[in-house]
Amino acid sequence: MAEMKQIVELLQQQRRALMDQLAAVDRALSALGGKGAPVAAAESIDDPGAESVSDDLRPTHVKARRTQTDAHKHAISAGKRRARHARDAAKGLVREVHDDDFMPAVGRRGDDSAPRLVKRQEKK
Secondary structure, three states: OHHHHHHHHHHHHHHHHHHHHHHHHHHHHHHOOOOOOOHHHHHHHHOHHHOOOOOOOOOOOOOOOOOOOHHHHHHHHHHHHHHHHHHHHHHOOOOOOOOOOOOOOOOOOOOOOOOOOOOOOOOO
16 A cells, blocks of 8 residues: 555656646747747646647648558569679679569470479389
8 A cells, every 4th residue: 555655646746747847848938929828827737627628729630651562562672683683793793684574483384294303103
């Protein structure tokens, strides 16, 4: 129970410190001629039920997060691949470059025979 009282007291002290900071900000705004709360109103903010919403508030419109299309992602990766190849070519580490449509395959497409590593069935 003693811990609970200490926690509550600590939270109240933090709240008072924050309210003092808020009052200082309001005084600075009113000194600059802004639309902040007047100094007298800033000191009466201690009551949480006394807060009022100003008429200046407008609803904000949050834009949806932009995402890239699959085609754009593919184009970016292809560009990175070409840039990597250009860097390697400048260093003298060039490898064979395949087209974007290259698909590694076990056998040729026009060939009906099985790939070399497949055991062929013997005819009896």
